[in-house]
Amino acid sequence: MIDLRSDTLTKPTESMRAAMARADVGDDVYGEDPTVALLEERVAGMFGHEAAMFTPTGSMANVLAVRSLVAPGQEVLCEASAHIARAELGAHGAYSGVTMRTWIHPRGQVDLPMIQTIFAPDMGPFFVPTAAIAVENTHNFAGGAVLPIGDLRDLREYATGVGVGVHMDGARIWNAHVATGVPLEEYGAIADVMAVCLSKGLGAPIGSLMVGNADAIAESRIWRKRMGGGMRQVGILAAAGLHALDHHIDRLADDHEHARLLAEACGVDPTSVDTNIVVVPRTDAADFVAAAREAGVLVSAVGPTAVRLVTHLDITRADAEKAAAALGSL
Ligand SMILES: *Cc1c(COP(=O)(O)O)cnc(C)c1O
Numbered sequence: 435m436i437d438l439r440s441d442t443l444t445k446p447t448e449s450m451r452a453a454m455a456r457a458d459v460g461d462d463v464y465g466e467d468p469t470v471a472l473l474e475e476r477v478a479g480m481f482g483h484e485a486a487m488f489t490p491t492g493s494m495a496n497v498l499a500v501r502s503l504v505a506p507g508q509e510v511l512c513e514a515s516a517h518i519a520r521a522e523l524g525a526h527g528a529y530s531g532v533t534m535r536t537w538i539h540p541r542g543q544v545d546l547p548m549i550q551t552i553f554a555p556d557m558g559p560f561f562v563p564t565a566a567i568a569v570e571n572t573h574n575f576a577g578g579a580v581l582p583i584g585d586l587r588d589l590r591e592y593a594t595g596v597g598v599g600v601h602m603d604g605a606r607i608w609n610a611h612v613a614t615g616v617p618l619e620e621y622g623a624i625a626d627v628m629a630v631c632l633s634k635g636l637g638a639p640i641g642s643l644m645v646g647n648a649d650a651i652a653e654s655r656i657w658r659k660r661m662g663g664g665m666r667q668v669g670i671l672a673a674a675g676l677h678a679l680d681h682h683i684d685r686l687a688d689d690h691e692h693a694r695l696l697a698e699a700c701g702v703d704p705t706s707v708d709t710n711i712v713v714v715p716r717t718d719a720a721d722f723v724a725a726a727r728e729a730g731v732l733v734s735a736v737g738p739t740a741v742r743l744v745t746h747l748d749i750t751r752a753d754a755e756k757a758a759a760a761l762g763s764l
Contacts, residue, residue, distance in 0.1 A: 435727075436732065436756060437748070438757060439742075440746075444635075450637065453674065453677040454671070454673045454677075456673070469672040473488060476676070477630065481618055481645050484647045485645075486646075486651065487644045488641060488643055488672055490641070495629035496522060499644045500532060500601055501526070503598075503626060504565040504566050506531025508562065509534060509564055510534055510565065511568070512567070513538070513569070518570075535554075542570060542576030566600065570602075570605075577711045577712065578606065583616045583620060590623070590625075599627070602621065602625035602629075603628075605634055607630050608636060608683050609635055612686040622645070626646060626647070626650070629642060630642060632678050635686050636683065637678050638675045640671050686709075692749060696757060711744050712744075719736075719740055722764060725764050729761070
């Protein structure tokens with residue numbers, strides 16, 4: 435089976451497992467795991483921020499990052515199909531008392547005029563005040579769409595002007611970086627806080643980081659522990675992340691090429707595929723998924739009228755060509 439359901443499905447490579455086995459570890463709740471410290475320092479530096487914190491999931495990194503900007507009873511603005519709005523099961527409301535209002539963009543993009551329209555200043559006892567604006571780069575449900583750096587800079591300028599924070603859900607920021615050549619630091623400069631994943635295209639089995647200033651990270655360490663996310667000899671997982679940063683960033687370009695190949699075979703304009711996700715419009719999504727399975731390819735339906743294909747570390751060029759032929763004939 436060629437598995438194109440998600441880039442979370444990757445399994446650690448032999449050399450990643452070897453790096454994990456060798457990892458120097460300590461109790462990270464005591465702040466004594468040297469491998470975690472190395473990973474946190476390295477990732478913070480990559481984005482030009484002061485500090486970072488390892489979390490078990492990207493969802494936890496997002497929850498902690500958003501709550502560092504938004505107090506209970508305040509709101510964050512985001513695009514309607516953002517992961518924080520759709521795929522975190524209401525965590526921001528359930529845990530942090532954060533509400534959301536959304537703008538809609540079919541490609542998950544920054545729509546500054548709309549953001550300006552829905553932004554709510556603090557008016558005392560009348561309306562929920564906007565405390566932060568969140569963006570997702572690349573945008574998962576918009577098919578791995580990249581947010582142009584110019585739009586992000588304009589958003590940053592606007593947010594600073596009205597005095598609100600910016601959160602970037604950068605679960606796949608690595609894909610955006612490889613697709614555009616924009617340095618990670620330039621993406622980092624847009625955001626007060628970020629969440630980045632090691633367990634998507636980078637191929638680590640577990641792990642994400644929240645990135646931000648030293649105060650935000652120090653406070654978030656307390657909240658991470660409060661949520662049950664304090665981890666002990668977790669350097670064994672941080673080592674997988676460090677290995678991924680060393681070996682699996684540049685190769686994301688292969689995933690993007692494979693995605694364009696699949697798009698072409700499925701009648702999707704390959705120039706509309708920014709990174710490693712292809713959304714194929716199909717009115718018969720469930721039937722298509724079943725037929726693809728028969729043909730040896732696992733894909734997922736996203737709602738009744740679209741199918742999603744995701745390329746990743748465990749999909750070779752030969753796999754992509756084989757899947758393209760199989761899906762093309764469907
Ligand atoms: C996968 C993903 C996350 C985090 O997911 P976890 O499964 O909690 O690690 C966050 N944001 C986006 C856009 C994602 O695709």
